[in-house]
Amino acid sequence: MSRQWTHWATSKDLVALKLPAHDAGTGLAGRALGDAQRGSSFVFDPFDAYAAGLVSNPNMIVAGSIGAGKSTVVKMVLDRALERGRRVVVIDPKGEYAFLARSHGVVALALGRDGWCNPFAPNDRESRDLLRALLASAQGGSLKSDQHYALDEVWSRLATPRPTRVLRSLFELLHPHLTSASMTPERSLALTLYRFIHGDLAGLFDGDDEPIVFTGRLVVIDLSAQWSSNSFAVAALSAVAAAQQVVAVEEELGYLVLDEAWALMSDSSALRWLQGSWKLARAKGLSHVLVLHRWTDVAAVGDAGSAHRERAQGLLRECETAWLFRQPPDEAREMASALGLHTREERYLAALPKGAALVRYGPHRSIVRFRPDGRDVTFIDTDRAMRIATA
DSSP states (O other): OOOOOOOOOOHHHHHHTTOOSSOOOOOOOSSOOEEETTSSEEOOOHHHHHHTTSOSSOOEEEEOOTTSSHHHHHHHHHHHHHHTTOEEEEEESSSOOHHHHHHTTOOOEETTTSOOOOOOOSSHHHHHHHHHHHHHHHHTSOOOHHHHHHHHHHHTTSOSSOOSOHHHHHHHHHGGGGGOSSOOHHHHHHHHHHHHHTSTTTTTSOOSSOOOOOOSSEEEEEOTTTTTSTTHHHHHHHHHHHHHHHHSSTTOOEEEEEETTHHHHTSHHHHHHHHHHHHTHHHHTEEEEEEESOHHHHHTTSOTTOHHHHHHHHHHHTOSEEEEOOOOHHHHHHHHHHHTOOHHHHHHHHHOOTTEEEEEETTEEEEEEEOOOHHHHHHHTTOTHHHHHHO
16 A cells, blocks of 8 residues: 655744644634644634734635635634624625525525615714725726815715715715716716616615614625626625624624635725725724635736735735635745745645645644534535545
8 A cells, every 4th residue: 555645844844834843733722623734623713813812913814726625614614703602794706605604594695686785884984985995996997086076075965864875865966967068077976876876786785675784693695696797896895894894893703704805806996995994803803804716816906016916915915814725836826926925835835635724823834634523514515625535
């Protein structure tokens, strides 16, 4: 019989990776996700890790090639978080989290089908920042100076207290400008707002009934109807803003998962808004979880050296915890460049087996073989890659 090696390293390699030879894992308490190489059970919660001084912020990134086990691990992490009383909101672009929702007695909500959500926070400044990002994303470019001025002016005319249907109220105030013979700033804003009220985005963030009230520990927002359309970035940005309000309430700790995150990061206006949101993660007790399936999609968000790409890579580097699954050599190279990985870490990414990941949390490293338990199988059955790998 021949021995099948999956990966190897000398103790010198492990030290260079900041991975101790014994790799005993995090030392945190809770239900294990798997086993650390040469060590004990691997347990991880970003808030517990922050409290233990292992990381300096709770944001996380999960990246790897298709079938490597990313979605499975995200679901396992969320299930354990829910057991600990955390709140969880998932922005689900492809309808992949329905089984997890059902296992917790929850039905995924599809915007437009099940109702509309109000993405605007009570805070006036946060709402205006989001509004600018939404309109810029919808019109496909940054707002011009005269548009900013016109938007501030019409915002000041909103009723007090601010109406629930912010977008409709703004559209009604700007509607008279639609008959203008020239393209004034007010007319351009009115045309963009039309999309939210009567156009391709109608029914998502405005409606005749009351908006959806997201309740419970787990909320899954299904955006599969928008996934293949040009409106996905706008829909996802609004859903993320609404989700942040759900998670960060009553000083409770929570997760906000954004699957296929590259699609939102490719929108420059949305990316700027996300940067500001990231800075408030600790203050709001919120762990943003970005799930990326193809690393080259991130590299494609902007030209090399462009402000857009630098902003995207900066956002990823601000995720203190990274779950890095197997990548083809070219993808591993892009990932190493974006995250500032050591050359040995890059080599590991191309050699990891299915169901294993290099986990970076603060200055620490662990190579983890994930092992779903009996409960996990009930909601990860739609993605069999991990079960096959660990059979």
